[in-house]
Amino acid sequence: MKSSGGGKPNRITIRDVAADANVSVAAVSKVLREAYGVSPSMRSKVHSSMAKLGYRPHTAARGMRGQTFTLGLILPDFRNPFFADIIDGSHDALAGTQYQALIGINRTTPTVDEGLVNSMIDRQMDGLLIVGANDQAQLIEIAKRTPLVTIGNHHSSNQVYDTVNNDDDEAARLAVRHLVESGYRNITMLSLISDSTIIKERERGYRDEMNRLGLGRFARIVNASQTPQDVQKTARAILTAPDRPEAIFCWTDFIALQVIGVATELGRRIPDDIAIVGHDNTMYCDFAQNSLTSVDQSGQMLGLKAASLLIERIKGRETPEHYLVAPRLVVRNSSIRRTPARPAAAS
Incomplete structure (x- = not known):
């Protein structure tokens, strides 16, 4: 960047870029606007000069021309x-x-x-x-x-x-089908308190698939707020209830990882005592201590x-x-049963 006599650097302009690239100011402007008809060689020449001079487009000026990018x-x-x-x-x-x-x-x-x-x-x-x-x-x-x-x-x-x-409806169906095929019947969904359309779609998919598989009597959706305190409190209530489920399908991995923490603290074996499936397939699912089955969206x-x-x-x-x-399901240890299934609780 050029320096003025007072020591304050002057901003590089498109005129400087044009001079260095030996092209017109209009050509530089076209490259900056990604205008139609600019040849690859022209674009390469202008970008090379921009990099050489350290040119940075002025956002406010670009906005006046119609785009800030x-x-x-x-x-x-x-x-x-x-x-x-x-x-x-x-x-x-x-x-x-x-x-x-x-x-x-x-x-x-x-x-x-x-x-x-x-x-x-x-x-x-x-x-x-x-x-x-x-x-x-x-x-x-x-x-x-x-x-x-x-x-x-x-x-x-x-x-x-x-x-x-x-496809949130199908995502929930994938989770339910996998758990049923793995031998689980009493499956609860831990969801979020919200009017979000994605939550409604996912809850509908869970309910409809439980009904389709003849397990409507076990279908139960428990809603919690997004805060870790409420998620953990709700998970503890589910896991200590007399009619606790065999498996929990969680609204997100963020919730599922907290459920794993609560279950471990309570001495529940995963997945023998409680299977857990998350949603999102984030990087933390692969960690050995989690090995969380999750729906990848x-x-x-x-x-x-x-x-x-x-x-x-x-x-x-x-x-x-x-x-x-x-969506697709990525199966890990949190839902692969290692011991014979215990009888499902009566409705």
């Missing part, structure tokens, strides 16, 4: 390791483009913090990718202001924004597809896309 990624929290997979996937989609994702944390689900949304729009971000929000009316209003893609929202009837989801694929759709939206696509990821 920044995207807002809004997550419910940072605690659930599944969200790291979504971030990785979105970054994969943006690799090789000029787009950068800036992250915000929303603590008001199922709605979205209006202040956070307004802040991102006011900073002229080109579009938003929102995870876990389910207020349909609010999302439609946001989509009228900026390109929008959501993850974890089954309102696929809308016509103004895109959705990317796991590919957070990386969700993030990659959502970011790709958002760029398409920004570039002008208006027809809505609603993408569904097919």
Whole structure:
């Protein structure tokens, strides 16, 4: 970066890049805007000069020209390791483009913090990718202001924004079928207190599959809040009840790992005394002390597809896309019975 007489560095401009690359300012501008018709050799020459000079586009100036090449990624929290997979996937989609994702944390689900949304729009971000929000009316209003893609929202009837989801109904069915095939009958689902559409889909899949397999008398959904204290309290109540289940299907791995901790503390053998299945297949499932069977909904694929759709939206696509990821079950020790099954409790 050049330095002025007072010692303060001057910002490198596109004129400097153009001079170094021996091309016109208009050519540099086209490369920066990813305009149609720029040859690969021109793009390579300009990017080489940008790297050599340390050129960094001025976001505010780019915004005045119509694009800042920044995207807002809004997550419910940072605690659930599944969200790291979504971030990785979105970054994969943006690799090789000029787009950068800036992250915000929303603590008001199922709605979205209006202040956070307004802040991102006011900073002229080109579009938003929102995870876990389910207020349909609010999302439609946001989509009228900026390109929008959501993850974890089954309102696929809308016509103004895109959705990317796991097939949550089938995910629950996979977990139930696996447990039944492994010899378990009395299966409880530990879910979340929420009106989220993904929770409703997953709970419906659990109930319907239990009924389909003739185990409706054992079907039981217990709801807890997201806090570790409430999850552990609820898990303890389930595991110490006189009619405790043989297996628990947990809403997320984040919850399932806490259930494993409580079960171990109570002296319950996993999976002989209690089988546990999670959802998300995060990296912690593979740890030997957990060896957690989990439904893989590919957070990386969700993030990659959502970011790709958002760029398409920004570039002008208006027809809505609603993408569904097919889940798969990854079986580990937490649900593989090692001793003969005990009789299922009477209903």
